[in-house]
Amino acid sequence: MKFIPQLVNLLAAAILLLxxxxxxxxxxxxxxxxxxxxxxALVAASVLLGYAAHNPDLYVSAALTxxxxxxxxxxxxxxxxxxxNVRWDVEPLIxxxxxxxxxxxxxxFAFSLALPISRLSASIAGGALGIALAxxxxxxxxxxxxxRAVPQVIGFLSMENGLIFAATTATNGMPMIVEFGxxxxxxxxxxxxxxxxFQIREQFDSLDIRNLEKLKED
Amino acid sequence: MQALYFVLGVPVMGAAVLALxxxxxxxxxxxxxxxxxxxxxxxxxxxxVISRGPLFxxxxxxxxxxxxxxxVTLTAFVALTTAIFSRPYMRVERDHGKMTPPRLRLYxxxxxxxxxxxxxxxxxxxxxxxxxxxxxxTLTTVLLVSVYRTAASLEAAWKYFILCGVxxxxxxxxxxxxxxxxxxILGAEGGGLLWTSLNExxxxxxxxxxxxxxxxxxxxxxxxxxxxxxxxxxxDAHAEGPTPVSAVLSGLLLNVALYAVLRCxxxxxxALHSALASQLMIAFGLLSVVVAAFFLSRQRDxxxxxxxxxxxxxxxxxxAFGLGGPIATYAGLxxxxxxxxxxxxxxxxxxxxxQKAGTQVMEDIRGLIKVSPTVAWGLIxxxxxxxxxxxxxxxxxxxxxxxxxxxxxxxxxxxLLLALAVAFASxxxxxxxxxxxxxxxxxxxxxxxxxxxxxxxxxxxxLGLYIPPYLDMWYRQAARMLGG
Numbered sequence: 001m002k003f004i005p006q007l008v009n010l011l012a013a014a015i016l017l018l019x020x021x022x023x024x025x026x027x028x029x030x031x032x033x034x035x036x037x038x039x040x041a042l043v044a045a046s047v048l049l050g051y052a053a054h055n056p057d058l059y060v061s062a063a064l065t066x067x068x069x070x071x072x073x074x075x076x077x078x079x080x081x082x083x084x085n086v087r088w089d090v091e092p093l094i095x096x097x098x099x100x101x102x103x104x105x106x107x108x109f110a111f112s113l114a115l116p117i118s119r120l121s122a123s124i125a126g127g128a129l130g131i132a133l134a135x136x137x138x139x140x141x142x143x144x145x146x147x148r149a150v151p152q153v154i155g156f157l158s159m160e161n162g163l164i165f166a167a168t169t170a171t172n173g174m175p176m177i178v179e180f181g182x183x184x185x186x187x188x189x190x191x192x193x194x195x196x197x198f199q200i201r202e203q204f205d206s207l208d209i210r211n212l213e214k215l216k217e218d
Numbered sequence: 219m220q221a222l223y224f225v226l227g228v229p230v231m232g233a234a235v236l237a238l239x240x241x242x243x244x245x246x247x248x249x250x251x252x253x254x255x256x257x258x259x260x261x262x263x264x265x266x267v268i269s270r271g272p273l274f275x276x277x278x279x280x281x282x283x284x285x286x287x288x289x290v291t292l293t294a295f296v297a298l299t300t301a302i303f304s305r306p307y308m309r310v311e312r313d314h315g316k317m318t319p320p321r322l323r324l325y326x327x328x329x330x331x332x333x334x335x336x337x338x339x340x341x342x343x344x345x346x347x348x349x350x351x352x353x354x355x356t357l358t359t360v361l362l363v364s365v366y367r368t369a370a371s372l373e374a375a376w377k378y379f380i381l382c383g384v385x386x387x388x389x390x391x392x393x394x395x396x397x398x399x400x401x402x403i404l405g406a407e408g409g410g411l412l413w414t415s416l417n418e419x420x421x422x423x424x425x426x427x428x429x430x431x432x433x434x435x436x437x438x439x440x441x442x443x444x445x446x447x448x449x450x451x452x453x454d455a456h457a458e459g460p461t462p463v464s465a466v467l468s469g470l471l472l473n474v475a476l477y478a479v480l481r482c483x484x485x486x487x488x489a490l491h492s493a494l495a496s497q498l499m500i501a502f503g504l505l506s507v508v509v510a511a512f513f514l515s516r517q518r519d520x521x522x523x524x525x526x527x528x529x530x531x532x533x534x535x536x537x538a539f540g541l542g543g544p545i546a547t548y549a550g551l552x553x554x555x556x557x558x559x560x561x562x563x564x565x566x567x568x569x570x571x572x573q574k575a576g577t578q579v580m581e582d583i584r585g586l587i588k589v590s591p592t593v594a595w596g597l598i599x600x601x602x603x604x605x606x607x608x609x610x611x612x613x614x615x616x617x618x619x620x621x622x623x624x625x626x627x628x629x630x631x632x633x634l635l636l637a638l639a640v641a642f643a644s645x646x647x648x649x650x651x652x653x654x655x656x657x658x659x660x661x662x663x664x665x666x667x668x669x670x671x672x673x674x675x676x677x678x679x680x681l682g683l684y685i686p687p688y689l690d691m692w693y694r695q696a697a698r699m700l701g702g
Binding site: 113116117120133136140143149152156159160163166167170171172174175177178181182184185188189192193196199200203204212 | 279344346347349350353354357360361364367368369372373375376377379380383384387388390391394395397398401402409410411424426427430
């Protein structure tokens, strides 16, 4: 039984590494691949935890993540970037090495926040709560520093990954009905954002969010 | 109990029907009819709750108590009057070519779906579903804000989505932590996310986890309340969407988000035995009041100005709930009600004024009183009411809040008074020339819907002079439940 928590911790580390990889990646197709890979790691972690805790709810959660975050959403994003013909993100607002250092700072902050409470977790993988929080904060940073629409959306989705990971490691998963609600919100949200990207392109002739700065305080 | 199913079912049905026929001429009336149905169901449910006390439904997933029942009625009422206002408004927008049939269909369908998400958020007992409903409310309003498809409205909607998406994601993390705290006591099968179960065991929730959970929940839902410094989305979303949407954003969405914060505060207060939640709410509330008041004077767009006024008032309400105690909590609930009524009335008047002038820039709207005296009177009375002039209800609640603040947190009172004075000076000096002066506005082909404006103002006036006994009883019960 000692084996499964170790494996979950390994997957948690992989999820965190993928978050860092996403921060430094500028090629949008690779960004989508990294996001799908992060989703896959999340699915594996959920299945393992579900097996260890004999909790079939976690299998359903894993299946939802697999269908949405590993298959459907990456496929949709691929279609969007092909139709809009965007390949590279412009240089991020802060350069990559600086972001890495800030990111490490965020991870330390997340760990120090989560450490006192992760011991109290009912789940066998409670220690991974810090990693989940770190992923949320890193995705948050990614959304702030990217100026293109597609990477911002991927940041948003990756934050959702971190949250689901938090729910599976800190507790024995959310109640089924909530899981389904969250999945529905994410799916509808991504469809709306996808439509928006086409409209923004039409209006501004670019997907650079820096165009969206007309509404300033005056 | 049946009434509850209708409260939730009618708007869903409305959304489905209007998704099919929302572009027809009579869709505006269908929209009103569905909103009326929801309101009637809400009234029946209220009668039910008054006679039989709090009720549960559907395996404890839904829960109606004095706190949410009055908000349900208020929400259904404002949704109904806004639907009535939106009839002539959308007709004009269609004639101006700003609303095409597909957009009208989207607008009507999303309007009903938005009502549904608000009512779901209010009636659910499950903190997870509350989150899902708040996120769904963001999604529907994003579509409503961007309905004109102009560059500015797309920008506003994108900003709104991303900011509120991030904010609400933090609230989900807070919900996960709350679930973690309750699972330790109730076990995995104990319905650890049901608010009533949490409320029963709140004194045994782990303080460390609950502190962190409340911090996340407060930031998350606080973003949707529009508390400074998380308010950036609010003025844009109010200014760039259609005016009925501005009215429901201010009148309903902000209230419901604050309701979510209140539910979390009750649990946190029980778990911590310290004033952490109250202190956070006092600090952020006060900051919002002061910052928003100073931003008011710098606005040129009338809808942006009243959006900042909403931030100011939500700050004041948050401050009142932070003070706690029976009087301040009572005042907070009263202020929620009156703000929602008066602010939506102002938006109705502003909507008609802007349509007549063809602009939202205040300097270009002049002499409303000559062309349409009723709209002008609605605007000026509404502004006076929202600025806290007696005898309107805002005066009563602000008076109660200020007197409690003097006793509990004396240092905050001068700041509040200063902010209220600044708000008064800036709003009033901008509204007066819009109403009087040489006329620059044209009459419109369709008569405006002024009944909602004056019904709301009348109710706001009534609440300033006389609070009906059953409403008084509700407020008292809700205030007691909120720990007052």
